[in-house]
Amino acid sequence: MAFSRLLIALVLSILSLQVVARALGRQPHELIKPYKRAALQDIVTWDQYSMSVHGKRIFFYSGEVHPFRLPVPGLYLDIFQKIKALGYTGVSFYIDWALLEGQQGTFTAEGVFALEPFFDAASQAGLYLLARPGPYINAETSGGGFPGWLQRTEEIYRTPAYVKYTDNYASNVGAILAKAQITNGGPIILLQIENEYSDALNGITFPNKNAGIVIPFLNNDIAPEGWFTPGNITGSVDIYGHDDYPMGFNCMVPSTWPVNSLPSNFRELHDLESPTTPFAIIENQGGSSDAWGGPGYGTCAAWFNEEAERVIYKNDFILGTAIINMYMTYGGTNWGNLGFPGIYTSYDYGAVIAEDRTIFREKYSEAKLDANFVMASGDVYLTAVPTESAVNGTMVSTDSLAVAPLKSGSTGFYVVRHSDYTSQESTKYRLTVPTSQGNIDIPQLSSTLTLNGRDSKIHVTDYNVGGTNMLYSSAEIFTWKAYDSYKVLILYGGPGETHEAAFATASNGKILEGSGVTIKPTSGSLQLNWAVTSGRKVIQIGTELFVYLLERYTNRDDAYNYWVLDLPSPSPVNNFHDPSNTAVIVQADYLLHTATIQGSTLALIGDINATTAIEVVGYPSSVTGVSFNQFGPSTAKNSWGVLGGLATYTAPTISLPVFTDLVWKVIDSLPEARPDYDDSNWVNADHTKSTNPFPFVTPTSLYGSDYGFNTGNLVYRGHFTANGNEDNAGTFSVSCTGGLAFGFSVWLDDTFLGSWAGDALIESNQQTLTLPALTAGQKVNLTVLVDTMGFEEAAPIGSNAMKTPRGIMNYGLSGHANTDVTWKITGNLGGEEYVDKTRGPLNEGGLYAERNGYHLPNPPSGPWEESKPFDSLFGAGVYFYTTSFDLNIPAGYDVPLSFEFERTAADASATQNYRCQLYVHGYQFGKFINNIGPQYSFPVPEGVLNYSGVNYIALSLWSLSSAGSAVESLQLISTATIQSGFETVALSPQPTWIARPGAY
Ligand SMILES: *[C@@H]1O[C@H](CO)[C@@H](O)[C@H](O)[C@H]1NC(C)=O
DSSP: OOOOHHHHHHHHHHHHHHHHHHHTTOOTTSOOOOOOOTTTOSSEEEOSSOEEETTEEEOEEEEEEOGGGOOOGGGHHHHHHHHHTTTOOEEEEEOOHHHHOSBTTBOOOOGGGOSHHHHHHHHHHTOEEEEEOOSOOOTTBGGGGOOGGGGGOOSOTTSGGGGGGGHHHHHHHHHHHHHTBGGGTSSEEEEEOSSSOOSSSSOOOOOOTTTTOOSOEEOOBSSSSOTTOTTSSTTOOSBOOEEEOTTTTOOSSTTOOOTTOSOOSHHHHHHHHOTTSOEEEEEEEOSOOOOTTSOOHHHHHHHSOHHHHHHHHHHHHTTTEEEEEEEEEEOOBOGGGOBOTTSOSBOOTTOSBOTTSOOOSHHHHHHHHHHHHHHHHHHHHHTOEESSOOEETTTBSOTTEEEEEEEETTEEEEEEEESSTTOOOEEEEOEEEEETTEEEEEOSSSSOEEEESSOEEEEEEEEEETTEEEEEESSEEEEEEEOSSOEEEEEEEOTTOEEEEEEOOSOOEEEEEOSOEEEEEETTEEEEEEEOOSSOEEEEETTTEEEEEEESSSSTTSGGGEEEEEOOOSTTTTTSOOTTSOEEEEEOSSEEEEEEEETTEEEEEEEESSOEEEEEEEOOTTOOEEEETTBOOOOEEOTTOOEEEEEOOOOOOOOOOOGGGSOOEEEESOGGGSTTOOOTTSEEOOOSOOOOSSOOOSSSOOBGGGGTOOSSEEEEEEEEEOOSOSOTTOEEEEEEEOSTTOEEEEEETTEEEEEEOOOTTOSEEEEEEEOOOOOTTOEEEEEEEEEOOOOOOOOSTTOOGGGOOOEEEEEEETTSOGGGOEEEEEOSTTTTSOSOTTTOSSSOOSOHHHHTTTTSSSOSOTTSEEOOTTTOOOOSEEEEEEEEEEEEOOTTEEOOEEEEEOOOGGGGGOOOOEEEEEEETTEEEEEEETTTOSOOEEEEOBTTBOTEEEEEEEEEEEEOSTTOOOOOOEEEEESOOEEEOOOOOOOOOOOOOOOOTTOO
């Protein structure tokens, strides 16, 4: 319904263009006039090879980041600069509808939910954006991005009948996105329609007509099935793309890779399905999500590690990929209940940038090498086409290896990997490839090359290094740049490997630094052959070309420590990547993120965690000195012109609170289980009808969403009058559904009846609990507290799984008909008319302390008792603790902090069944389940924490066992101490507690 007739006409015209192209006898990879919505805009265009922006081909090399998983707009720039420093040109982001229209008809995107700060930071860092507003996003979010009220609709999700519910969101968010399109000076260049919509139900929708979206539409097919390719069906997109998660999601054992999982026929499918659009992988694996009870993100990062990047990303390049998006590049946090039940609070994803924003993982550095190679290869790569699929043993001396060739004009790219991509063998080989000087057998000056284990290499032939033809290289290219009077080429290899490169030049070469390089002039070329060792080798060829031969690893002088930093371009490109503009090449550790030229000084901004030498190996001749983070290291120039200086690290004094030393206040957060508790203000659970397709079997619906309670804990009060028929061994049985790892506890008046303490693999459970002695005529209150873990997602198309209810599903009471019990229900105060507009519709649940806002800063805890969560063992129940402390982290340092629970040895057997929710300035930043795990560390970003002032934290402690529980240990630790050029981080809004009228 969202597509205009114009679009259908255009789709038809592409079909005819294809017919014309075929009639003219063109080969599939010859330029076919692309389908363009030329009437709408001409800044972002594309053909079958790649996109172009402002008329220049660009690899949309993107990292996925979700603004809603980092509620600190002041940190977006930091994330973006770390992505830009990888050599990426873009970022893709989802928008979570559930957070922006928590109440049907009321769209709000303010404060931490505002999108404009994300757009501004992208422009400042210079990253183009792919907007993915859904309305359905999946994304391991509660409901896959569907708001809870959508549970009450009858229409089947993601079909035409449901689309009307998305109108308000789509028009509002569409207007925000439209303003930030590149055509209006913003960073957004692409818009994805829906998400993984791989079906013909025609629900794929995003209203463009009214919203004024003029940039290209693309989709992400869940697999290369060919849905919505140009011309496929009405509503087709401009650029077709799909997902690729070759490794799957089982990261239990880091060394175990799934067999035969590397895609081999994607290019053939693309040429059949969408030959007029660039090869686009809209989600390419960057790690894995992890579930309750899972191995933890450290393990997932070790599993989808730098080796996986090398093998999988290079396999992507050989397909001719020109649009790629690494999911995730920064995962962030499922704060405030925004996740679905299949994940816990952390959404680290084992991504290249960890949840605490550090880049210590080797996979960050490897991702930088991979991206820089294709960026340096520019149009040569972007117009290259695969000439055949990887064939075992072709062009290579052993069947254990597969080589896939890609050709662009005279340049060849040969991707070598093990035929069995999981192989850990060390395999020797020789490569025989065609060049402008005939077929060459590589290496010439030594016997073999080696592929060590899970690795893949891109060997090149006839590769143009700024006018010098590199005839071949077995070493990989990190980058090359041509400056006014010289050129720099950086090659690297793995430790212990021998490599060879040859240049079609009559010039000779000399060693400027290092040793162990054989330099041999032959007729028509100059050959270099060397063993890769730590410590660089620098060769000068002729007067102009400086070749750096590096090892891959992280030691000083190694490839991982080199950075290619774009210098700003003239408007309108500014900080965005301009393939024809100059960049500098700098060696430094641990991060460089921007370079500008100020007068004759190259001003570098970056982060260090130790004193580090900085060397500028490639720069324009106007530069004579270097500064780092506004202060100038004294700069020296070496014999061949490299500028060097020292960036000095000064360790700061960081003092962090010791939680056991602080004064904590406590309040009982389950007054419902006290005899005097008054629930008269609660909502009556009296609906006798529900539109939910899962029919309720109780006398009235007890589904949370039927009463507008869609998040966190639900609390039920069941009232009945004892009739004397309950018996001695009478029972109350109750079954609840809350999603994986959920739990519930039941009280009869103030008597604890029992709990379901949860299981990582169980989403519904029934408990049959023994009643205490009751007297006929006695008025009895049941209290059932249910932890809900978010809504299920709504995939595949047409699935109503997201409507799976939350709360009490059924119950039975000895001696009673079910109609004898009348129920009341609560979740968060106000339900969908939620109170805390700052922290959004999902952040607070139905605990008494949450309903009263005691998780917010400065709660009225004066009269509360003093008690620490560590030193008391209460019985089953819920206690709510608050404390405050000052932080005074010195300016100029980035010190990520993390709240660390400790699981003691005694607890490994999970004898203590308890759940905690951690609040920092009211933002719920941790849901900790002691008896399930695996998350014990909860990073909380600066901006939620106040680094120079008072911090209010709160902790709910729900003990599910009559034995009670205590938190063994909770510490605030720093996970890095980085001396940073990053500017001061603005605090996210932190409105304090005020009395809530009508709170109960
Ligand atoms: C559209 O693509 C799908 C998936 O490849 C295919 O099943 C369907 O037949 C196509 N429809 C048309 C009209 O081409």
